Amino acid sequence: MKQRSFSPIAEGPIPLMAPAAVFLAVFFLVPLAYVGWMSISQPVVGLQNFGRLLHSSLFASVLYQTFRTAFLVTALALLFAYPLAYAAANGSKRFATFLLTVVALSFWTSYLVRTYAWMVILGNQGPVTALLTWLGFDPAPKLLFTTFSATLAMSHALIPFMTMSLFSVMKRIDPLYVRAAESLGASPRRAFLAVYLPLSAPGIVNGCTLVFISCLGFYVMPVLLGSPRDQMIAGIIGDQIEQTLDFGLGSAISIVLLGLTLAVYALYNRFFGLDRLWAGGGR
Structure with missing residues (x-):
């Protein structure tokens, strides 16, 4: 009697999707629903926490600072x-291989380790301060715990994401197009401005979207490297939860941050399509 070989694919997609669906439901959807409930139930049931945010000049300032920093870091x-992606795609x-390996190495280092590395580099006893002093800056400008240090560190952390997004598109550009223009x-x-740059535009849009959204939720680097006057929205959430113990307001800010992130995704999907974001903007 001939036995049938078992194939998970032949049974349909549901058995393959079930483990991931259960994992997401338990460790993402349930906690997210709890945060949403906390935002409207603490200290009493209602929308008072969102009302406080709507009428808070401090929250408006933090929101502006968050978007301003995200735009700057993305740029x-x-x-x-x-230039890194261009060199890798056309070299x-x-x-x-060497260049992309160097870029990928940053994914193996945690943000916390990189943050402390920047604290050493930009500190009063660090090499950058020593160099500025040697060049004649007396006293050397303060670099640590400023908007500059936080922006620099976040840009450094997100450059690999931008590079990979650009490279995936640039690698598919036929060099014959540029040669034909020449x-x-x-x-x-x-030829570069009229041919190559427009063809690499999908990679630019993909990379900018990923970097911008990632920057909206940055916590470690702005808190440890930035100025207290330039807090971002993730830092405010941490303050509400850890210092003031205002779980309702902290949850409401988290829901607002999630809504802003989804709004950026929706805008991208409206004009470009999310399939191009994950496919690297392929033609």
Whole structure:
């Protein structure tokens, strides 16, 4: 009698999806629902916590600071990541492997370790301060616990995400397009601006979306490296939970942060499509 071989794929997608669905339900959806309930039930049932946020000038200032920092970090990450991705996509295979390996190494280091590394580098006894003193800056400008140090550290942490997003698109650009433009009389600069840059636009949009959304929820680096006057929304959530023990207000701010993140995703999906975000903007 011939036995049928068991294939999970032949049984349909549900058995394959069930473990992940259960995991997400237990460790994501349930805690998220609890946070949502806390936002409307503490200290009493109602929307008073969201009302406090709506009429709070401090929250408006923090929200503005969060978006301003996210825009700045995204711009800096794009500025530094674009040349890296371009070199990796258009260089030799060995050079591209080396460059992408160096970029990927940052994924193996936790944000906390990198934060303390920046504290050493930018501290009063660090190499950057020593260099500035040697160059004649007396006293050397304070770099640590400023907006500059937090922005620099966050940009450094998110450059790999931008680089990978750009590289996945640039690698698919046929170099014949640029050569054709040059053969028709375009200068290398003109060919890059008119041909290559528009073709790499999906990678730019993908990378900027990922970096911007990631920056909205940054906690460790702004808290440990930034100025208390320039707190971001994640730091305010931590203060409400750890210091004032106002779980209702902290939960309400968390729901607002989630809503802002979903709004950015919705805008991206409206104009570009989320499938291109995960597919690397492929043609």
